[in-house]
Amino acid sequence: MNGKIVVEHLTKTFKKGNVQAVKDVSFEVEEGEFFAFLGPNGAGKSTTVQILTTLINATSGKAEVAGHDVIREPEKVRRYIGVALQETGVDPDLTGREMIELQANIFGFRKEEGKKRAQELLEIVQLTEAAERRIGNYSGGMRRRLDLALTLVNEPKILFLDEPTTGLDPSNRMAIWEELRRLNEEVGTTIFLTTQYLEEADSLAHRISIINDGEIVATGTPKELKAQIGNDLITLTLKDENQQAEAVEYLRGQMADVDVISRHNKVLIYVEEGTKQLLEVVRLFDQEGYEIEDIQLSSPTLDDIFLKITSEKKEGVRADGE
Amino acid sequence: MGNNLWKDTWLMTVRNIKTTLRNPFSFIPNLIISAFFLLVYEGGLSGISQLPTFEGANYLAFILPVSIVSAAIGGAGGAGQSIVKDIENGFFSRLLLTPASRLAIVLGPIIAGMLQLVVQTLLIIGIAFLLGLEVVTGFGGILFVLLIAVGWGLAFAGYSAGVALRTGNAQAAQAGTFIFFPLIFLSTTFVPYDLIEAQWLKIAATINPTTYIFESMRTALIDGWVFWDLMQGVFAILIVCTITITFAAVSAKKAVSRG
Incomplete structure (x- = not known):
């Protein structure tokens, strides 16, 4: 026993x-x-x-x-x-x-x-x-x-x-x-x-x-799970919601090594070095004319991890299906 | 530690008795109905015992088995009721997660139901004595009647526990007790077989095993120790018990299995 x-x-x-x-x-x-x-x-x-x-x-x-x-x-x-x-x-x-x-x-x-x-x-x-x-x-x-x-x-x-x-x-x-x-x-x-x-x-x-x-x-x-998806999380909202899908695609093209997830009216970006990449995101969006309404930098909570893993899975399934 | 059939059965039975006593409304209505049968039928119908077919029998002794069987079925039905209650509020699952004997978990409420039946039957017989009951076979006859009541109650407990375990649902178990009415009334309930008018009721009474229970109790109460007349109730019990206890056992096995 x-x-x-x-x-x-x-x-x-x-x-x-x-x-x-x-x-x-x-x-x-x-x-x-x-x-x-x-x-x-x-x-x-x-x-x-x-x-x-x-x-x-x-x-x-x-x-x-x-x-x-x-x-x-x-x-x-x-x-x-x-x-x-x-x-x-x-x-x-x-x-x-x-x-x-x-x-x-x-x-x-x-x-x-x-x-x-x-x-x-x-x-x-x-x-x-x-x-x-x-x-x-x-x-x-x-x-x-x-x-x-x-x-x-x-x-x-x-x-x-x-x-x-x-x-x-x-x-x-x-x-x-x-x-x-x-x-x-x-x-x-x-x-x-x-x-x-x-x-x-x-x-x-x-x-x-x-x-x-x-x-x-x-x-x-809990620490490993947080680390697994990057140390920091950038959460941003665009002024014009209609641009969101396009902006996400654009960002994925520009920053190949980070995970970008679109969720409701928010864009979640999981990054290694928060401050540096935050500036990069702002610069990229500014260049393309996507106006940012709100942007935040935080450590991911398990909530964020959960969203990321389950949404990755969903996207994977969808990709398989197509 | 644990896993002792006797000890676990004891624990389960004591707990079931305790909860039954704490819910007097689970047995008082049935007791009142049974006593009501005795009083009302004796009060209203006793005149018909003047008919020659009754051969001078006392109507109180004739109607007493109806009241006893009603009390017995009610008491035995309590077993099913408490199993359903346990399943519905999750106590049954908790017991399954302990090392308690699976058999004891099902036996506890059945034994408690049988004890409830014995108490109810004794109360009914007590009331009958207060009303002036006389029994030709004396104390031995009363004991025989009690044994028949227990046997018939066990048969019904098997049925009600089986329905409870199979459905786990209070409404279904409640609906299952409606069998009570045809069992009690499609029989030689109020008059001897020869006096039943309708042919369909005669057929129903012949098929209904309760008829043999009534007749065997009446033999003990009115006629005396007539062996084969007494035995018809015992046979009915053996046959019906075999069926319902098997049904209960199969249902129990399913309920405690891990699918």
């Missing part, structure tokens, strides 16, 4: 509608690592987590979690993982304390041990005051904190969290982030988190895989 996740050529096709939700996905997560799966709705994040947590079977490929094969030894995997999925809920008629005690007893804690563990966890997620209330009366934030407590009952080696902060207000989100950081740093729990929020992955994860349309399109540390 270890705290690792090893995934090789994982594929999942749903018979219903013949949808290929996960396409040949491979990655590894080291023991004690904080790993994030980042992607939009329907990218295949949840399906991957459901396979890794033994809820559904893969169509093909292999996955090992905590040193056990998820398909052949699901019982063993279940002992060592803590899971909070979008699909998992609680019994609203039990109190928070009863729910945790039940979970503890299922995981083999004896009665007294289970009571002790429940008290510890209630304190960690700050639900002691609400412990005797029925879960049906909990707020969304309290439910999510209870969810987290439930995943920790068996002191898991690996924690799987499927969009744990979606729909939460900022203060509840921060509370969850803090607890996850603590678990990862102090307890050494491996964490696999999926999220749609780039800032969440950026601020929490050691390493990120970006998944889109069932495929991993990029993997690296």
